[in-house]
Amino acid sequence: MAPFDQQRLLAILDYWHKVEFFVPYGLDQRLDELEGWQSKVVLQAACLEAGSTQWNHIDVPVDKEITGYSLFLGVFDKSAVLTVCEKLLPIPAPLSDIARFEEEARADLEGQTCFAKIGLDKSGCPLADSISISTAPWALGQTLSQGLGALGASEFESARGYLINLFNNFFATRLDNASGPLTAGEVLSLHQTLCEWAGFYPGADQPLAVLEVKTKARATQEPDVASDQEPTALQEEEDEDDPVDDLDILNSFYIGDLERAMHSVRTGNVPAALRQYLTPLADDQRLDLYSDAGRELLYQRLRPRHLSIGHWLGNAEHPMSLMQQFALNQAGADLHYSGLFAVNGPPGTGKTTLLRDLFADNIVRRARVLSGLSSVNDAFSQQPLTVRFKDEERQVWPLIEALTGFEMVVASSNNAAVENISVDLTKRNALDATWRSVGYLQPVAHNLAVKVKKTGPVFPKDQDIPWGLVSCALGNATNRRRFREGLFFNTFKSDKTERPLTLWKWLDQEQPTSFASARAAFNLADKAVSTALAERERLAQLLEELGDGTQASYVAQAQQAHTHLQTCVEATDATVRENLRRQQEEEKDCLSLVEQQRLIDRTSPGWWARFWHTQAARAYTRQCAENAKLQLESHARLRALKSEALTLSSQLAKLEGQRQACERKLAQRSRDWETKTAERAALEQRLGVPLLPATLADLELPQFQIKGLWHDVQFARLRSALFAAALQLQQAWLHEAGQPKNRMRSNLWAISHLLNNKQPEDASHVLPVWQNLFMIVPVVSTTFASFANQFRGLQSDALGWVFIDEAGQAVPQAAVGALWRARRCVVVGDPLQIEPVFTLPRQLITALGQLSPFTHDDSYAPHQVSVQRLADQASRFGTYAPMMGKRLWIGSPLRVHRRCHDPMFSLANRMAYDDKMVFGLAQRNAPDTPLIDLPSSWVDIRGNVTRKQVVYEQIEFMAKVIVCLFQRDQALPKLYVVSPFKAVRQALRQHLMQIEWAGGVPRRGDLKEWVKRNVGTVHTFQGKEQDTVFMLLGADKGHAGGAQWAASKPNLLNVALTRARHRVYLVGDIELWGQLEHFSLAARGEHALARVTRNAFGIITKGGRAQTAPDRLGQA
Template sequence: MGLKADVTRARVVEFWRTVEMFSPQKVDKPDREQRMFVARPGQPLPWDPEHELAQWQLKREQAWRHTVYLGIYRRTEVFDVLSQVFEPDQESYDERPGGDSAVAAFLVGEDGRALLNSEVLSSCAWATGEVHRSQGCEPDWLSQFQDAVLDFTAEWRDFVTDAVLLGDEETPPQYVLRVLDFADLAHCLKIAVGATGTSGVLTAADIRISSQIVARRKAENPGGHDFLNSFVMSDLALVAKQAEKGDAGAALREYLRPEADIPIGRRIDVRERLDHVLARTAPQLVPGGRWPSNAAHALALSQQLAVITASGLQDEEGLIGVNGPPGTGKTTMLRDLVADLVVTRAQRLAALPEPGKAFTGRRFNWRTGEFKRVIHQWNPELIGFEMVLASTNNVAVENVTDEIPSADAIDESWRERAAEVDYFADIATALLAPDPETEPKGTSVAGQDPEGWALVAAKLGNKKNRGRFVDSFWFHKPDDQKPDDWCGMMLLLKKYELEAPDTTWAAAVEEFRTAVARVEELRTERGAVHQALERHSVLVAGVADQREAVAEAGRRVDAARARCAEAADAERVHKAETDRIALAQQAKDEQSARDRLAAAEGVIRDRRGVIERLSSGRRVAAERKVQSHEGETTERWNAHGAHQDTRPGWLVTLCTLGAAKRKWSTKDNWLAQQVAAAKHDLASAHEELAAVQWEIDAARRDLDAAAHDAESVQQSLAAGIPVPKVHHEPFETARRAVAAANRELTSAEHAQAHARAKLQALEEELGVLGGRLTDAAAALGRHYPDTTWWQDRDRRELAALWTDTEWNTARSALFIAALALHKAFLRHRPTEMRQSLQAAVDLVSGEAPRDIDPDAVLAAWQSLFFVVPVVSTTFASYARLFGHLGREALGWLLIDEAGQAAPQNAAGALWRTRRAVVVGDPLQLEPINALPFRAEQAIRLEFGVDEQWLTSHTSVQRLADRLTPLGTELPGDDAPTWVGIPLTVHRRCDQPMFEIVNTVAYDGLMIDGTAPAPGRRFAEKYPKLPESKWIDVPGDAAQGHWIPGEGVQLDRVLDTLAKLDFDMSDVLVIGPFRDIARRVVTRTESHRGLVAGTVHAVQGKQADVVVLVLGGAPDRPGARRWAASKPNLLNVAVSRAKHRLYVIGDHKAWSTLPYFTVLAAKLGRTDPV
């Protein structure tokens, strides 16, 4: 069974890998400013001395490196080819991936020569060519593609190489490479098109060249990176291989659990089972660490339940899903989880006898260039806390990792204490600074760059982020011109090595333990209240039960007394009663015998008369009737036989033209009927005779029985009826009953006394406990589960239990104390940390050797996570970042916007992780599939995997939700959808936006927790701004899905906002289709700061004002039906708007569609202005 399950899991991953063949990376559009050029005949190439790049003055340590993209094609072309082979429903509409890609690519050095081992063949182009050739798909595509890659590599390498200088046994052969010109590139394109079989299938004509400035020492290093194909495809190959060997790990194994193997009977609906919610949020389970937010602002109950459940994974492995509808505080929830994990690691750190015991003493080594690296292995107690925040959406993960270290993420009341600890706030601030290449300085709120409070998170992932992290975190040196400039971590640790710590390790631990003690003291108090509350519930039920027990004891006493009296009366009268009964019974028996005798004699007389009458009357008549019918039957039979003899011959029949035959037949039929009637009458006569005989036989039987009974009674009467013998046993029984009743009375009276005493004790305890709980309820306020907590859902959900201001303050202080202890550790062990972090920086920057000890890699990463608890990456960059790591190497994977992530994207990350918290919403945007549905179905059938693994039907969030026993049900397409722990308190949108999304998508799950003050301030600031509304623009004329009339209305809305001096960075203009997005994006040129695009592009964003431009070609209603097929798109669009929503579109065409009916009902309709 285990082996079969491993193979099944592996086939699912292989299926996903095949799907990923059709997910190529995008190739940027030509842009001189971004140094993306189109290669054209007769024009210089970027490495030619005549090219404009030759005028650039690079630093000595810099060099040019160029990426050549061969055969540019639109990714929609792939979709079109697949749709031709796997014909879709003509009424359907598939959201298609946009952008361009290429058939092949390779790197060229600054001297114009190709870099061997950099060549990449597009899996998407090759697979598209195969589909076109075979008009279908095959399960061995993966191996066939590898063969095609080998063929392409050989032919391409042979072409770009002028000669090969053969070496001896010790010297490898050397390739002499030609300097490439346009004709050479064109020939490389021809090789690539031939290798992929895409001639006439994809346009694949243009060649683009991207030129990058790189470190000179890396310029000739191809890097081994696939910059053309799916980011996760190679990682899926590794995961599939390991899964087949049973090396999947707990988190990934759970993730790939088939639907049929999920014990849905163990699911607990948190909206229904409040007793479970109360038990699972008990003070004993509340995390010790808390984010330093406003202590008076506790988490919502659902957030606290999610944090506690996630924190509970520390003692096990696996994953949970958290359903995070828009505006319900996903980041807030994750921050508290981060705080708890940092505190837990600090507790283990404090338990060490001395800081050196944080390491095992084992050291690893590797060389980066000429430099030797030393990495120190960590004590197992201190590992497993590594947190990676990942998502498909780069903006989503960067938003979280930018928010966590930002000073705005902590309450004003904590900033002084945070500054005292100073957990590398300068480095955090540097990492938060805008990217000088894309964002000007001072672009944040109030024109100031963001300030960091602590180095608790950093964004890694893509090369640019990693480079910025390495420069700021590690290498930064103070500017001599800036006396207050800061140091990077490398210089800080070197400084720590040269000076004594400002406090002893014992003192640092004691300070931390003091904070722990305060938290635990308050926990104990609240735990006592919780236990008292549980005891109170038990007592209330116990008192009710005991009162019933006292009443029952009283009833027993009364009944026992009554039985005593009854037994005594019975004892006195029993003798007389026995005599009377005996005599009466004798008389009754004698009279009964005489009555029986008289009755028997009557029966004898009656039966004799009956027999005589039947024998002489009815039987004689019946016999005569039989005789008569026998004669009649014989006569008719003979007549019919005689007639048979007169049947006319053929000649007579012919001569009379059949008349004689017809006449004879008529009479023959009549005679046959006469015979049948006679036979029937004869049978009836026989039956009548038999019935008379049966009555005679019955009467004789009755006569015999009555005669026998009469003889028996006569004998009894002759002998005399005896008087019944009455013994004294009834009297003895009555006397025993008296004794038993007395004993029972004594027992009942004792039980009554005991029940009364127990009731009194319970009532006294209940009274004392009730007083304590009254005091506790007054102290805890809304954080105490009084009777209204059970009855009022809004009151229940808005605030977590037990976490009052006092405890929240202590828990936040503990988190800061934990950071202080981590920093103190660096002060006491700076050398080990500097050495290990230097190795980690090699890994982040890509400088580390490829073939190094995985244990050394892991120890280096663990060192980085010790200093920076959370790092973020997209799934696309995950394998490149953590590719050296193996199964379950890291502690925690925090997945954000998981509803938008295709299921295959998370497989590699889950394989490398012990525990995963998957946060997202299946009712917001779903993954955009690179394949038409029917094409994916065909691939699935070839692999023989279940439909539940279709990437077009599921997401990372859906797979995690189904595995999470705590959750609830939300409306689904065909049946309710189970979601993991739901976050329910929404704190973003004003009305009517909140009511729209809560109705359309969440079945009323969410609670409106949006503070009224921001909405009031907004209305006061812009009193002339209209309320949210639907501007009705009939879609008569269209350009694709763009309606020009809607564009006119959009411009008027934007102009109105501009005249009100509205900050356009707080405006989103979105549409469901790319045709709309392309048009609305042009408005950003005239309205600085405006954000515009498709609905997909703005998930994770929010704005004061959202303008939703619906569009929709009138002659292509399938597109509108697609947009309204699920609540997701409308949910995301509406929930971006904090204060105003303006919908522009054809009210008649859209308002009758599913979900848009709600939008139409909640928004007032107006004519164009």
């Protein structure tokens, strides 16, 4: 790696590393997630000094028992970061109203944080290997004492090592004094140690510590497992005698991976995907897919030979859109070995559909390797590894190399996005009805779908029973534990035909198709696809060769060549004849000169005249000389003509040969035309006539954008059947390989331990265990926050495929660990949807960027760019999109929108996507059975702000709509209420929980859950959709700054509009909001919403109609 490139990459990573130092741990968010009975004990200095041991006096429910505690030491307010910034950093220019609201809405500097978390066992004893520290206090202390320039990875490593020694001294002292529950004095001592270490001291009014109680169900029944199975493992109590050899980072999920990436840069071993992510392409390296050259590439890349071999089990009559096809095909080509591919997917354009086919294709390609094995054990290396987990060790058989590189991980910063992909894949409605009989480890997937509640197991409804275990949601330790328990241990009795089974019971009780039979079936399906693919590629070749379909055009080139040669032959032949004529004339001239010489000789003077050179003699001599000269010249011309004749004869023979060859070629071309025309007709008779554009410009037409190229029902079914056969082959392999004495059986033990958050002592053994897990579940998911912990021990390039979803929401440093571990990465998102939340003041982020010339221009600033933006900038294939008056390069765009009806589609398309999206639904108007029988409208309700952006009249109106719908239908309505502002969201949530629900009251728990799920800011609903959406705007003319901020970018309104499938209602002051950018499109113009008052909602009747009679919704 060139030194300049190395410095640049290190500067970017170091910048993000410094930013992460300051990110405060969200203690308040952690505590808010606890149930009410999980007591949150605040330890004030006064009670600690009195010697209180509060964790011994906590009441828990009778069905629970305490398993341990988490002690959060050194509590302080996140706003301390802002205080330090204001104290040390240059005073920034006053923020505009828009910038101020931007920081308020996107930054997260409210609530409590802390210095460290220490795990305690159930007796209250501290656990040496359960300590996590926050870097934020240390970063604040360093900045206060030495400035921002003193921050660095090496400085922190040194400080961390010093703190490890301090903790080891603390535990050594406890051993000397007979260990027991942590005392109040020890809590005070630890708090003082942390403050001195960090050089940062919270205010005296702050609590010293907060205690979280951890519990488990008191009575559990041991599962029924076979003797060779791994028994259920409860969380083991750790030994506090173990020394502290490392400290986990509490506040940042990304610091460790950033350090690993920096080490790779220093050693010159940067994975291709990460290097590409950090290296934007120059304009001349990009190919605009909307240009002529781009359309040529689109057309060629959509040829049948580039199609993926595996296809999801969907409706064969529903084609992928043209740009979905291109992204799928191009990603497969670009990522054959390694790299990064970015897809820019506006809402409703089929990102999930695209990813499903990528998954299916990978599964089929791995099945091809399996199909080449003679026996199931041939999938493993010949030599096992001895893998040791603490005090246990067993043999683990690594996979052969050919079966690796197919691991698939879905990652996102958004939990909902992760579930949308991995969880929804297993649902039966993810398959078309044609394929509902297909299953893959279906009883095991069913077992995982059973929810374990206090009252007992809750089985999924028939329609919710999963079809197969193609994916699972992992991530945090709780998810991994639940998956492990459902996979291996939880047993449930059911009288239904479809029984849930653990993997062990499935291996022992089920009898699926044998590996040999499944292999034969797969090979037949694979051959059918290969044959069909070859036929379609042959048809594509014939159509390209035969051109416009006339024989004249097909033979035109050969005919032209033949005509040219014929002309040349005729011209040369004429030249030959002319040469012969001239030779004949020249020969006559020669004879004439000879005759002339004979006559001259008859007048020759005697010898005496020649001797005396008489006049006659001189005349005679002159005549002879002249004649001789003429004869010589004639003979020379004759020789030249004969030489020319030889050349011409050769040329004529050659040309004639060429003419005859061309004539034969022309004849062959004519025969080829007839043969190929017949072949094309036969293929078209069998396959159908493909719909192809007459010109490349025609690719822009909706019919091609929607239906793509080279889609046909028969071939789609064959590819889906191949995917189904691949799943059956993988299932058959797993069943046989997992039998006793076969090699997969012992590997399951290691997988169980890994999912239980245990690590092999040899880090190189982690990857083989994960690779074996992916042979059970092809796709696993995780959030970025859990990525490093889930894949702890994996090195760079370890995972075959990483798919990043909703990448526009993720801060750029979040993806570094995933990209570092990925061999190939597909990034999918939309920068015109929700932007990332950043947790620090922008002045601090800017100041940290100023420390390096490579980051000073905010090109990598977390508050300015997202994962999607950087992936887009690194992509060769894409286009330019207008944004905020600039041209923004985006990755390969998806264009066909199949979610929203009008006016939502047209408004979003005009506002955010430069009218480049193509409407893909059957009809533009929404169905006739809406929740509220009122067209999409702008409900013009005005009022004065009571707090921040809250307008009470709008809150009251929205609450009454919800109440009336509940009273009408006796169910909480299926709608979303979206607001740009946190304050409006909170006001409506509180109002709904506090008002009296006359005429029927929902259960409080149900209402609380509904309010949490259905009322929120736009961030709440990213990646979700609903038939009806209300956007509650808030603000008034006297407090217009928030409205101006919300309208400054298309993102917020774009998200709200594109959540709504059938109806959208904007609720707010149209005179205020309707004048603002983007919102003005909804207030007036071609696609404007109808302007109505609250009276338009009237009485919501049983039929769902809104009448304009005096309304129950109130006139306030």
